[in-house]
Amino acid sequence: MTNPKGRFGVHGGQYIPETLMNAVNELEEAYNFYKNDEGFNRELNELFNEYANRPSRLYYAEKMTKDLGGAKIYLKREDLNHTGAHKINNVLGQALLAKKMGKTRLIAETGAGQHGVATATAAALMGMECVVFMGEEDTKRQALNVYRMKLLGSDVIPVKTGTATLKDAVSEAMREWTSRISDTHYCLGSVMGPHPFPTIVRDFQSVISKEIKSQILEKEGRLPDVVMACVGGGSNAIGTFYHFIEDKDVRLIGCEAAGRGIDTFETAATISTGKLGIFHGMKSYFCQDEFGQIAPVYSISAGLDYPGVGPEHAYLYDIGRAEYVAITDDEAVNAFEYLSRTEGIIPAIESAHAVAHAVKIAPEMDKDKIIVVTISGRGDKDCAAIARYRGVEIYE
C-alpha cells in the first residue's frame, strides 16, 4: 500500500533535514534487500519465537464476554511478549537490520518506556550501544522503566524541552541522529516519522494480525467482525489491522486517548481533534493551533501522549476503511480495573483504551459476533500511577 516515496494517500513522505536524507535512503535500500532475504527472515523468526515468546496467545475472554452479554471477546496477548509489550516485535526487526547495516549503536525515543526497554533489551542481546531519549515528565511517570533501561545497559537521557513528553523525546532523538549517523541507527518506535519508518515498523508489527488471522480461523473457523487496538503513533493498531485491511467485512477500530475529553485542551486524540500538517518527518494529522504550532497534548497514558498519528492510519481514516474513537482517562482507568478484576489480566493503561471501547460496543452486538482486542502491553508499569489517580498515594 506504500508508494515509492512512502505515501499513504496524501500522508507520509520524507520531511526531514538534508543531513538525514542519505541515512533514510540507505535504510530503505537495506530494508528492501533484507525484507526478502531468507537468512534475515529465518533469524528474525527465531528471535520472535525463541526470545520474544511468539506467537502470542489469542485468548477467549469468557468471563468478560458473559459479563457484557454480547459479542464474543478475544484478547490478543501482546502483553505476554518478552519485555511485556508489542514493541519488541519492531525492535528485534530494526536491531537486526541495523546490525546487518554495520551499525553499532541504537538510539530511540520512548513515551511510557516500553519501546525504550525493548530497544535496550535488543541492544543488550546484540551487543550494541544504546541511548534512549525520554521526556522528563515521563521519566517521573514511568520511573521503573527508566531503571529497567539502565539495568539493561542503556543510557537514558531525560528531555526537558517543550512539554517534556513523547514528542520532545522524538525531536531530541532526531537531533541526535543528525549529529551522529555513520555508526548509529535511529530505532523509531512507532509507525511514524519519515519514510521508510512507517512501512518498516508496520511490516515488523504485522505479525500481530498474521497470527490473529490464523488463530481465529483455527478457533472459530471464520474471521472476526471487529479488530481493535489503541492508537498513539499507532504501531500496535496497524499491526493488528494490517492483514485484515483487504477483508472488507472486518471492522477496524483504533482507540485514541481523549485525555480529559475531546472538548478540552487536555487531549491527545489526533484524528478527532487534529488537522492535516507536516511534523516529525511526515504529513499526517496533528493537534495544532491555527498557526501550525504543535499543541501540548495530554493523556494519562504516556504511550498515547503524542500530538500526531502514523500516516497509514490517517489514510485508512480518509478512505473510511478504519474508524477511530476517543476514550477518556476515566474510561481507560475503569477498563484497566475491569479487565484486572474480570479476567485477572492487568493491561497497560494504553491498551485499556481499547478494552474500554470493547466494553462499550460488545453489549450492543449479537452473541455470534466476534471482537478481537489487542492487549498491547501489560499494566504493571501503570499500577502506581493508577493508584494515584484513585487517590491512593503509593510510589515505586
Next chain:
Amino acid sequence: MSNIKNAFKNGKAFIPFITCGDPDLETTAECVREAVKNGADLIELGIPFSDPTAEGPVIQGANIRALKGGVNTNKIFEFVRELRKDISIPMVFMTYANVVFSYGAEKFISTCQEIGIDGLVIPDIPFEEKEEFQPYCKKYGIDLISFIAPTSENRIAMIAKEAEGFIYIVSSLGVTGARSEITTDLDKIVKVVRENTDVPCAIGFGISTPEQAHKMADIADGVIIGSAVVKILGQYGKDSPAHIGEYVGKIKQAVVG
C-alpha cells in the same frame, strides 16, 4: 529570480539570523536596522515554531521566548511590511514546513511576495519534498533555498542544479549552535556545487567567531550566523540592538577582510 543575488554582488556576504519576536517585535526591528547599518547583506528572519527539530538549545530558547511573547505568523507579516519601509536589502524567512503548510501554502507564499520577502529557508523540506511549496514559490517569485549537508555526497550535483537564490551549506553534522571546530571538507563540497551552478553558496551552522567567519568566507560566497546572534538576544533582551550591531560589524569585517 528574486532580489537575493544583490546580497552577493559586492563580494562576500554576511547573513545574520534573528528570531522574530524574541523578546518582542520592536526589538527585532531595531536589531535588523543595526545589523543593516553595520554591513549585513541579507537578513534571515526566523518565524518561531513550537518544535524546531533542526535547532540546538540556543535557537530553541529563542523560539520559546518569542512564542511566549505572543508573536504569530500574521503579526510577523505586518512587522515585515513595516520594516520594508526603510530596509531595502534582501530578506528571507526561515521556518518549519508546518508553519507554511498550516497557513495555506499559496496564501503564505503570496503574502511573502506582497510584503517583500525574497526567499524561504525550510530545513524540513529536502529536495524530495520541495514540490510541496516550489510551484507557489515559482508563481510568486520567491526563492526556495536548498540545503547541502556534510552527508549529501552523491546528492550535491542534483540539488545544486535546481537551486535558486543561494545554497545553504550546512558546515557540520547535527543541529544549529556554535562549535569550536569545523572539520567537514567544505572545499570539496563547494567545488562540486560550482561545477553545477552559478547560484552563490553560503555556509552556516556552528560559526560564531570572526576567525571562523573569515575562513568560511574564503571557501564560499557568504557566511550565515544564527545561534551566536540569538545568544546576544538571550543575554541582553531588549537592550540587544547595540550589541547586535557591534557583533555584525566585527563579523562583516572578518568576512570581507
